[in-house]
Amino acid sequence: MTMAKRDTYTPESLLAVAVEVFNERGYDGTSMEHLSRAAGISKSSIYHHVRGKEELLRLAIRRALDGLFAILREPGACEGRAIDRLEHVTRRTAEVLMAELPYVTLLLRVRGNTDTERWAMERRREFDQQVAELLKQAAAEGDLRDDVDLRLATRLLFGMINSIVEWYRPHGSGHMDGDDVAETVVRMAFAGLRTSASA
Template identity: 45%
Template sequence: MTQAATTGRKAAPTTHSGRGRPGYGRGDVIRIAVDEFNTRGYEATSMGALATRLGVSKSAIYHHVTSKEEILVEATDRALEALNGVVQEAEELEGTARDRLAVVIGGSTRVLCENPGYVTLLLRLRGNTEVELEIMERRRQVTRKLIDYVREAQEEGVVRPDLDAGLVGRLVFGMINSIVEWYRPDGELTPEAFSEITPSLVFRGLEAK
């Protein structure tokens, strides 16, 4: 798969304050590690390889993080918290199930466009450890909520009742998730503009006649 993170292969040290080696903040280490995980694969990336990428000694990294697992949890938390924020926005919306479904579709698109590297890492997990399994379950909870909104919209008569809600939900998220393969933040469409297009395209195929 094509690496979709926005960070480049060479990282310039910043002057972020915080614990650890001067010149690198914890956020820098997390961001660059995500890029390495998406390029090499999480399992294949060692702390030594990360140190080489950063241009520091291996021991220097441990001033910022204790392990690869800690980086994985913090990075995927960023993506999951953003997605859960979209679900929460839909839950609090005073509108129809179609409105809530549109919020989740559009909001998920925006989250992916704003955090491509972090979402890519989330999507590539294979459940090889207990921590990965827990993260994947949190990801599935978001999918299940989308499926619930599809069912509610079917009951309202605005989404085709002949379609399986579970299939629809997974296909919709499959389409959104594929954006990481080609979207570029410096392209023509902003994340906000993109988030308005996706629901419109989806509903053209889902709406009951």
């Protein structure tokens, strides 16, 4: 892990370092000492900007959640047939996940041990429920295959998207273009979900 230079330290760079350490060590396994060493600043400098590591966790998770919930307000998520809106949300969720990879990775790893983690899990459920509602609407409009169980389809769709955090790396050898990944997720999911009439 690279040490942040003292003269370039900002609250934003501290947050980025904290997320990296949380993802590497786990939130519970991270101390303020770990954060101060990784950031290359004193603990008192960190406390000058945040109350502690839980506030850093909340800021990081809020960034991931804000990106996801913003998708649900986009025109593509609000207008047209439910199946097309669902496809838009699926594509954009994959894109946001890759664009905000460390932050969404952290969001997906919280386990509910603190107030912030419980809040994050509740917000994640809220997002998932809104997407599940789109699946139900698409089924009601006759655009989803009737031989696919909706609860199973919802779990598989989220499982496919969320698994991206485990293998996608934006840089380095074997780098895959984010747009290609998002498009492939959509093609694979909707080839199996759409009725032939809605394809």
